[in-house]
Amino acid sequence: MHQVFLGIGGNLGNKHNNLTNVLLLIENELGAIRKKSSVYETPPWGFQAEENFWNMVVEIETGLNPEELLQKIKSIEQLFGRKRRSENYSSREMDIDILYFDSHVLENERLIIPHPHIAERLFVLVPLTEIAPEKRHPLLQKTSSQLLENCLDKSEIRKIKL
Numbered sequence: 001m002h003q004v005f006l007g008i009g010g011n012l013g014n015k016h017n018n019l020t021n022v023l024l025l026i027e028n029e030l031g032a033i034r035k036k037s038s039v040y041e042t043p044p045w046g047f048q049a050e051e052n053f054w055n056m057v058v059e060i061e062t063g064l065n066p067e068e069l070l071q072k073i074k075s076i077e078q079l080f081g082r083k084r085r086s087e088n089y090s091s092r093e094m095d096i097d098i099l100y101f102d103s104h105v106l107e108n109e110r111l112i113i114p115h116p117h118i119a120e121r122l123f124v125l126v127p128l129t130e131i132a133p134e135k136r137h138p139l140l141q142k143t144s145s146q147l148l149e150n151c152l153d154k155s156e157i158r159k160i161k162l
Helices: 015-029 066-079 122-131 144-150
Strands: 002-010 032-036 039-042 053-062 095-101 158-160
Touching (some): 015 053, 053 122, 095 122, 122 144
Antiparallel strands (some): 032 053, 039 158
């Protein structure tokens, strides 16, 4: 079994229902959820949008390999209307990113693990540090807590009471 951390977020539709439903799909399709962070509201990253995002991080245990996991994630995202049209960021009901897959380092045309922007994004680091403060980035050799301390992103982030 593999330990995987997923970043989950969206800014369209009923965000509470979307997160509830995606957690059920993750549990049914990807693997058992071992830990889940609080939900955080954050502004869009890398583009302008009217609606803020709700983001969280979950740790799952899966028997899938990275490619199988990516395929299943894409299928789940499509259930929420996700269409990958370009490299540009855009509003969406649901986005699921593989942050870490065990301590593997993988890069091909379809997948980069660990996620290349972990250290740059508060909306990833705050919930990741909440559930895995000592998780070590396999390339940067820093823990989630250390990455958070050094993060240059100064976006406003607010915990949502559900």
